[in-house]
Amino acid sequence: MNWLILTGIVVILLFSFVIFFGAPFLPTLKIRESDVLELLSLKAGQTLLELGSGDGRILRAAAKKGIKSVGYELNPLLVIWSKLLCWKYRNLIDINWGNYWHHRLPVSDGIYVFLLNPYMSKLDKKIEQEINKKVRVVSFAFQIPNKKPKTEKNGMFLYVYRPERGIGK
Ligand SMILES: C[S@@+](CC[C@H](N)C(=O)[O-])C[C@H]1O[C@@H](n2cnc3c(N)ncnc32)[C@H](O)[C@@H]1O
Numbered sequence: 039m040n041w042l043i044l045t046g047i048v049v050i051l052l053f054s055f056v057i058f059f060g061a062p063f064l065p066t067l068k069i070r071e072s073d074v075l076e077l078l079s080l081k082a083g084q085t086l087l088e089l090g091s092g093d094g095r096i097l098r099a100a101a102k103k104g105i106k107s108v109g110y111e112l113n114p115l116l117v118i119w120s121k122l123l124c125w126k127y128r129n130l131i132d133i134n135w136g137n138y139w140h141h142r143l144p145v146s147d148g149i150y151v152f153l154l155n156p157y158m159s160k161l162d163k164k165i166e167q168e169i170n171k172k173v174r175v176v177s178f179a180f181q182i183p184n185k186k187p188k189t190e191k192n193g194m195f196l197y198v199y200r201p202e203r204g205i206g207k
Contacts, residue, residue: 049115056112059137061154063116065092066178070192071099077176077189077196078148080105087146089138089153089161094120094131096150101127108146110138143168152178159183165199173199 056062066074074096080086082104088096091109093116100107107130111117117135124131134141143149143164153161162182165175175197181187187195 052113052115059112059139060090060157061152063092063113064152065095066152068095070178070194071096073192073194074150074176074178075099075103075105077191077194078150078174080148080174084147085145087144087149089149089151091120091133092116092152094124094133097131097133098124098127101130104130106130107132108144109133110136110141112137139164145171146173147171149173149175150178151175153180155180169199170201172201175199 053063078086080100080103084105086097086100086105086107088107088109091097091111094109097107097109097120101124109120109131111120111133112135114135117133121133124133139160149165151161158177158180159182161177162185165173175182177195177197179193181195182197185197188198189196
């Protein structure tokens with residue numbers, strides 16, 4: 039019984055400590071997955087980067103279209119769980135355990151985030167500083183401060199970043 043309580047406490051801690059580094063786990067609704075991919079407009083063979091990849095549902099939706107993806111996830115339980123769920127698409131999906139603020143953004147054609155308001159400015163700076171090619175960025179629910187989205191669909195905001203010049207038109 040003590041082990042059961044201890045396990046419960048560890049699970050709760052693993053799901054809650056992430057709020058010091060980003061958004062807690064709240065998956066994108068299944069019915070919104072197609073909106074994410076539609077806004078990102080990636081083709082088979084291109085690469086999607088997901089910052090905070092949760093249970094990997096967006097990565098799997100992308101893989102079904104032949105899109106490669108890289109996910110970063112801080113919660114080790116979600117890393118294990120998403121790797122299991124994504125096993126079928128392991129040749130297209132690369133899930134990394136880690137804090138995305140501590141990693142340089144890998145080269146990608148599109149980025150998907152479901153963050154929280156306090157992190158949006160930091161994200162904006164990181165993208166501007168680290169990309170070296172044009173990238174489409176979709177943010178669920180939260181907008182990048184002082185930047186006009188290219189378009190919006192069902193609470194998702196699309197931005198286009200270009201290297202050095204920052205956000206595109
Ligand atoms: C709101 S959830 C979104 C999950 C997934 N992107 C989706 O849309 O279904 C945010 C995810 O980011 C993870 N996360 C938060 N901060 C992070 C960080 N600094 N580095 C890596 N993952 C982080 C959380 O553990 C959580 O799984």
